Amino acid sequence: MGEVEKLCDKVISTDLLIVGSEGAGGHAAIKAHSHGTSVLILTKGKIGQCGASQMAGVDFNVDGKTAKKLGFIGDDRDSPARFFEDLVREGLYLNNQKMVEKYVEYAPKAMKDLMDWGMRIYGYDSVHTEEMARGITSAGTYWVAAIRKKVKELKIPMLEDIMLIDLLIREGRIAGAIALNIKSGETILIKCKAIILATGGWHRAYSFHTGSYDLTGDGIGIAYRAGAELISMEMVQFCPITMVWPPKDRGSIALYVLSCIDPFDKYIQLVNNKGERFMEKYDPINLEKSTKEIVSIASELEVENGRGGPHGGIFFSLKHLRTKFIDAIIRIANNRIKNELKDTRYEFTTLIPELIKKCKTENIEVGNGAHYMGGGIKVNENTETTIPGLFAAGECSGGLWGAVRVASACTEVGVQGIIAGEVSPKYVKKVEQAEINENQVREILDRINKPLMRDEGITPNELTKKMHEISGKKVGLIKEGSLLKEATEELEEIINNDLKNLCITSTKSKELNDEWIKAIELRNLLTCLYLSAKSSLIREESRGEFYRRDYTYTDHDNWLKTIVMKQKNGELDIKFEKPVVTKISLPKGKLTYQEAIGVATASLKRE
């Protein structure tokens, strides 16, 4: 054993390391394994029981024409070309069109795989606002169960409850990674030729979000530190009608989902603390059925103007309905969920009927939860990042969606999982294992151990509070230059000082030390939040999910470009890139925000 092998508690070798075990990582692992590649899955939780996929609604997208070939009702008016056009047009042209082409082409393949692996399917429906029904509905829990079953069947090796700490780079390409066993505190040196990152979003940078506890931007933060380019970090989607109160239900999107389903969508009203149906003011035509963005912004403006609830939200209301009618809604919902779909998820079987019942006597406080990260590690249509040997799939990657994540993220995850699982084995065959840089390993280990050795400084809980204060007040849904500037300055200060001064004092034990894990995660969360704030400050316009109140126009003449960031010699390097165009040329002109997203609303300005 060489010197470098002795630095960590364990050493493991594989050809391809896949970080993440769910919709993207699990799918990629199955594909790569079928190419005969030696694969190792590393997951922060347990397969089928962690990450974002399990919590998905879920709908997958396949264009209507191809859906017919898969045996669904489909829609002959639709076609792959039409689906492509919708994605680019509704993404407001910031999409990488080569990636969108792949999305449309591979969507049926991803669907077919999941069907072959035994995923239960509910039906074929339209769950997004598009004219065509393109959605194949299921449950996230069925999705991850199907992947889990396949991974176990193929006996793909897996390291569970283990988090990625950093990538090891040699001469600009992947040489391996350092990981940490959350349960035992052991460090692991993994030698490998290639890595697929499938680590999801960075929801926990916000105190109010819809994701799981493990979504801490690890892949994005780690890739950035390794020198990979990131793209569109300013694109963060907030989900309206997310449960704000009570604490037990906080972060649930059950009522949002209900508000998208026929016939419930017809009866739902959003009201402010005066009982006014405020959407009448913002979008009198579409009301609560307006776009996600408009409903979110309108809710936020109501709260800002003192018409919100006691916990910072607005209200979901059925008060306009008679009690008997609400009882009928509960019966319909129960029948649909329990008898027809035989759904077993708590949110659907228990929470939704409970909440509707509650609406007989009170309104329910809901708001905008951080929901989906549109930007991330810059990849091309082959899921290749800018570091040779490093691939990224799913929510941690960026480039596909442009300014609005309009179609299914679950399909994105499957598509990019397949592609990463097909492309990375070819790379693996071409290269030799690169040598591990001993100094880099020492630096990483030294850095993660420091907070445990310090007896004074700032605690991870204190720093998390500081971060949430900034994300909630200054990098939220409605953005404003002066606040973004403050946020970037404060975050720079935190990254340069507090982050280097973290201390863990409650226990020095390395087993299941949540404070220690938080300390490591904070580095990634703060990196993501900082880059998102910085990117938001740079984009002087509003587009899709991105809304700046000081620049409310969608400015095709100046801002049809993506913001690309990377770390170069320890400094943030920023450049602009034109979106990759294949079929749809970029438009010109300057439109109001509402014109650009195709909604004839009243003004969204501050009162």
Place this chain on the structure above:
Amino acid sequence: MEEKKIIKVKSFRFDPQKDEKPYYDTFNVPISGKMSVQDCLVYIRENEDPSLAFFINCRLGFCRRCLIRVNGKSCFSCLTDAEDDIVVEPLIKDQVIRDLWSKDI
């Protein structure tokens, strides 16, 4: 409207590396709105004792991994309401990694 009430959460504690035998700590947790047992544990970890070890992930009944014992009965901590004083323990007391996280979850 909202009742504010303080409950006592008596928690099993054990660090096999450090402690000779398990013991219990009692924390006061303010209940405001409906809170799950897991919400109480999060409160303790964020405000009282950051070293408390327990499992948390989806918070809404999807992952089905947050198994613990509340007043002796096994349950998912995110789905169980905390209304009155409770005793929280790991699923299997003699297979504990730390505190409320036993090896089998």
